[in-house]
Amino acid sequence: MDFSRIGQQLNVRTGINDLMEDMYEAIYSGRPNLCQLNGGAPAMLPELVRMWRASMERIMEQGEFESLVCSYQHPRGHEKFIQSLVKYLNDRYGWGITPENVAVTQGGQMAFFLLFNLLAGEGSPKSEILFPLCPDYVGYQAQSLVGPSLFRGVKPRIQRLGNHVFKYGIDFENLDIRPETAAISLSRPANPTGNVVTDEELDMLRAMAKAAGIPVMVDNAYGQPFPDITSVPCNTVWDENMVLSLSLSKIGLPGTRTGIIIARKEIIDTVMNAVTVSALCPNNLGQALVEPYLADGSLDAVCRDVVKPYYRKRAAFAESLLRQYFDDELPWHVHKSEGAMFLWLWMDGLPIPVQELYERCRERGCYVNPGHHFFFALPPEDRGWRHQHECVRLSFTQPDDVLHRGIRILAEEVARAYKEA
Ligand SMILES: Cc1ncc(COP(=O)(O)O)c(C=O)c1O
Numbered sequence: 016m017d018f019s020r021i022g023q024q025l026n027v028r029t030g031i032n033d034l035m036e037d038m039y040e041a042i043y044s045g046r047p048n049l050c051q052l053n054g055g056a057p058a059m060l061p062e063l064v065r066m067w068r069a070s071m072e073r074i075m076e077q078g079e080f081e082s083l084v085c086s087y088q089h090p091r092g093h094e095k096f097i098q099s100l101v102k103y104l105n106d107r108y109g110w111g112i113t114p115e116n117v118a119v120t121q122g123g124q125m126a127f128f129l130l131f132n133l134l135a136g137e138g139s140p141k142s143e144i145l146f147p148l149c150p151d152y153v154g155y156q157a158q159s160l161v162g163p164s165l166f167r168g169v170k171p172r173i174q175r176l177g178n179h180v181f182k183y184g185i186d187f188e189n190l191d192i193r194p195e196t197a198a199i200s201l202s203r204p205a206n207p208t209g210n211v212v213t214d215e216e217l218d219m220l221r222a223m224a225k226a227a228g229i230p231v232m233v234d235n236a237y238g239q240p241f242p243d244i245t246s247v248p249c250n251t252v253w254d255e256n257m258v259l260s261l262s263l264s265k266i267g268l269p270g271t272r273t274g275i276i277i278a279r280k281e282i283i284d285t286v287m288n289a290v291t292v293s294a295l296c297p298n299n300l301g302q303a304l305v306e307p308y309l310a311d312g313s314l315d316a317v318c319r320d321v322v323k324p325y326y327r328k329r330a331a332f333a334e335s336l337l338r339q340y341f342d343d344e345l346p347w348h349v350h351k352s353e354g355a356m357f358l359w360l361w362m363d364g365l366p367i368p369v370q371e372l373y374e375r376c377r378e379r380g381c382y383v384n385p386g387h388h389f390f391f392a393l394p395p396e397d398r399g400w401r402h403q404h405e406c407v408r409l410s411f412t413q414p415d416d417v418l419h420r421g422i423r424i425l426a427e428e429v430a431r432a433y434k435e436a
Contacts, residue, residue, distance in 0.1 A: 021160050029157040030388025037382045050381040050421030051413060055206060055356065056269065057242075058329075058412040062321045063267035070304040083299050090291040091283075092119030092275075096302035099309040100275065106312075107240055110253050116277055118286045119297040123236050123262035123274035127200075128158045129289045130232060130258060130276070134197040136161045141197030141229075143167045147185050147220055150359075150389030150403070152206045152234065167196075168392025170400060179338070181348040181361060183208060185216050192227040198258070199224050202234040204245055204354025207389045207408035209330070211249050211353040225256050230282070232258040237355040242266045243318040244326045245354040255279040263301045265356075266314070266322065271301030326356055326411075333358050333411035336418055340426035345433055358409045359386070362429055365405040366436030372407065372428055381424040384408040 018026060034053055041051030074080050091097060097114045104110055120126040135141045142165070149168035159165035169190050171183035192199070199220055204211045212220075217233075224231045237244040239251045242265040253259050256279075263273040276286055290297060308314040330352040337358070341347050346363035365372065373385035386406030393400065407425070411418060 024160060024162060025157070027157055029391070030153040030384070031156060033388075034153060034384060037377070041382050046380065048380050048420070050417050050424065052409045052411075052418070052421045052425075053382040053384045054410055055265075056410070056412060057265045057267055057356070058325065060267060060321060060325060062317055066308060066317065067268065067304045070307060073307070074303060079303065083303050088296045088299050090287050090296045091117065092297055093299050093302040093306070096306045096309070099306050103240075103309045103312070104277070108251065108253065110277075112253070112277060115280045116283060118276045118278075118283045118290065119302060120274040120276060120286065120290060121294060121297055122264065122269075122272040123234060123260050124154055125272075126260045126274040126276050126286070127155055127232075127234065129286055130198075130260075130282075131155070131158050131165060131200075132160050133282075133285050133289060134230075135165055139197070140195065142195045143193070143197060144232075144392075145169075145190075145192065145196045145199050146392040147190050147199055147201055148183060148205070148210070148212065149392050150205075150207055150386065150406070151200075151392065152202045153384070153388045153391070155200075156388060156391040163391065166392035167394055168390070170393065170397055170402075173402075175348065176351060179341075179343075179348050180351055182351040183210050185212065185220070187219060190223070192223055192229065196227065196229060198230045198232050200232040200234070202236065203249070204237040206237070206355050207357050207384065207386070208350045208359040209352040209355045209357055210350060210359075211245060211247050214248075214250050214252075217252065221252075221254075221256065230256050230258050230278075232260070234260050236260070236262045237265055241314055241318050242322045244323060244356060246323075246327050246330070247353040249354075253277055258282060263305055266305070266318070268301045268304065271304065272298050273301035273305075329356070329411045330358065332415070333409065333418055333422070336422040337426075340423045342426070342430050345430065347429065356410055356412050358411060359406060360409065361386075361402070361406045363405060365429070365432060367432045368404045369407055370404070372432060375428045375431075376425055379424050379428070381421045383421070383425060 038054035041049045097117050101112055131144050135144050144166055146168035148171050169186055172186045174182045221231050258278040261275040348361045350359040369385040376383055387403045390403040
């Protein structure tokens, strides 16, 4: 069948296809020993599940169920949710936003799909989105409707912190905003690395962007105020020159497909039109489940007392397993874990491409994410950079026994690769 150029573009298989299919298979295949260390599915925390259940029961008892499922809402989102969200954010951060600065989408994934293609591409002198620190979220990889040239990324500075730990930083010396740059974009905390771009780095990006008259887009899927999966101090900032994206997924509601964009009215109106054209309006359910906890402020306490400590403990546990199973003599390094739900492992000089390592682990029932997909924004001249074929991402949301088994398999395959070289 003949597909359009956009159809062909969307048919290209990328890392996100493998990721979603592997994740689905690991969850639903019924194979008991599969270790799902890929994907960004949040843990099902009982405290959160109880909250969403209580909300649902209230909705049923108070007769809101019918209006929730039997009618369309405004394309911007559920009015009560937007009102509560605006107050919640203004109370905490003093941004002075109004409902006109907010749009709800079918998840953060869709938010970025729309934003990238609305801000850059054909018909505009602006033809690229600039990623100041590669690697970044693999889910963006195939979102361009004009092909890979929409994205340009900059290699990071690598700082070795000792004891098998390293950290990326933004290489400001090589970060250039060009006349064709439409926006700067980054996830913070970062998926896949767990890096949190510092407040100082973000301020520098904002100053550069402001001088160039372009926005900075921050994907805050793991950040504050919710879910606040962070372990280093970092401020959530916003002004009219920023586009901030939030999501309900990582507070345990990925099935409700709810993303939130905070931006200046002009951008919000364009996103809202795109939502109307493509989906009429966003999904109501997640907004209705969360609204009471925004209105009474109790979401903060659960993020602070449950979500944040949970993921911090999981990160420490997963890192302890790396130290237990990986050969201390091998040149492996884990990115300093500062947020999100992943460990990013760099095996310096890995003798086989990481795709092969992924396939060997997969054959043994251990699913990880090969790192090269996350470097999608690197320009052609940097495609040969070996580092991108030496990294894997591990999710640490799985139970202890799964992490034990999975990390042991990975460590054995890494040791084998070095030994056979
Ligand atoms: C950085 C980042 N942005 C966006 C998304 C998509 O989130 P959502 O479920 O809200 O579409 C994810 C999902 O894992 C993510 O890690």
